[in-house]
Amino acid sequence: MSALTNAIEILRCFSSARPDLSFADVMALTGKPKSSTSRLLRSLRDCGLLEQDPHTRRYRPGLLTFELGRLHRAHDDLISMAERELREVCARTGHTGYIAVLDGFEQVVLRIVPGSNPLRVVNPPGQRTPALATSNGRAMLARLSDEDIRARVPATYPKLPRNSPQNFKQLMARLDEIRRTGVSEAADESIEGVGSQGFALKSGETGEMIGIAVSYSVQATTAAERANVRRELAAMAAKLRRLTGDPLDQDTARIQTGTR
Amino acid sequence: MSALTNAIEILRCFSSARPDLSFADVMALTGKPKSSTSRLLRSLRDCGLLEQDPHTRRYRPGLLTFELGRLHRAHDDLISMAERELREVCARTGHTGYIAVLDGFEQVVLRIVPGSNPLRVVNPPGQRTPALATSNGRAMLARLSDEDIRARVPATYPKLPRNSPQNFKQLMARLDEIRRTGVSEAADESIEGVGSQGFALKSGETGEMIGIAVSYSVQATTAAERANVRRELAAMAAKLRRLTGDPLDQDTARIQTGTR
DNA sequence: CAAGTCAGTTCCAAATTTCGGAACCGTGTC
């Protein structure tokens, strides 16, 4: 195991649930001996990837991660194009918008567009959640091959909220439905009372994929309003797919013009 | 040289001026042989610290840096307290506010508070600039010991803008002035026509230090307005120093009450 | 106030990695 692998293993211990860690935390989470942990933490701190609170002695991601994280944003094009469209939809509907990417079987929130409706933002950028339990996460999974999906889902199927697919078979059924209808919806999953609709966008040029969702309070929306969101999303998806050369665009076009 | 050192060396090649790099760029910037560069880039990409554009094949900071960078923000207290105060001053004066930290002889922008005056934001968060050429940078340096300052300034004094201190002696003279008067000002340095005033804030609890500045157009402000900014900053500095237990607070208090 | 905990540091020989030069390869371009 290389020094870099070990370093990453430590860095991956940090999350929004655990934004800072003590020496003992790191030892417990990585299972590495004391001396190794000591050396590694010092290296990471010295190089700026970690910082240490002088008072509590706890470690947290460092200045370098802040700088590099800002640069990651620069990689725009697909994301900023989607964000622009999403902003308009959120302004019209008042709901909250999310853009996320897939990483393994989880998704990471990249951008959020707060809506005018007072539903507080629950997933700030950087947040990592199981993709299986969100509308845009499942929309992204639905665009992968079945083998790829199987490879991403952990050996032991994770424990998910009540309304999420509870096993691999249920998951595949939902993904098939998304593939057939092109609509991905979630309600009362990650957070009770919150629903969302989403879709996946794939750049024809680079092949990178993002998931776009609009989120709302289930109680505070009518079926008509949700249908409206569905229409808005379908229009946005069609426009973005055309703009980005999403391979799905051709399919949809063919179907609509009866070529197939 | 450890694998981690090499990895960091690569990561540090990225900057807002160079947000993405080709294989050849990395080789040239690090001076490492091809095989080492290849291995290292692959490791960094595989672990999420770098991403590779599938189309251009260029490398850029990866998803992991984005996630960790968001977590760095969590380390709030001192910064968010300062930001709150800065926000009020910027609202009152209409100017743009900056909060930065010192890293070696450079500073990194952490937060910016856009003003209502239409001076475009020139230093987005994550931006790295020589601390010697900014008002808050010099204010931070002024609070270090002379040996510490000497250790931070590179062996060959850097080439700085016209109005910045041009050599070590000039620098020390300006820092002494800041120490005497408590006021740090800059005009026409990093950017022509832009001036700023700043101060350094040090937490009495953790010892961490940040630099706070208000920036404005030199042409568009009168001497009276600049004096007003000076007063606003002095008031903010006094309040924040009291709130954070800045060691300077005791000194100032002692002087003001004539204890010394 | 002795004992214990937390957060490290230092040491060392053994085990593992890394290093860099060279050869090779696939794609795109002149």
Next chain:
DNA sequence: GACACGGTTCCGAAATTTGGAACTGACTTG
């Protein structure tokens, strides 16, 4: 067909990492 770019693979020598154990120094607790 040659050349450049952007890599990958191979290999032995050289350097680094590893983990157990012993040791510190600051706090806390019984």
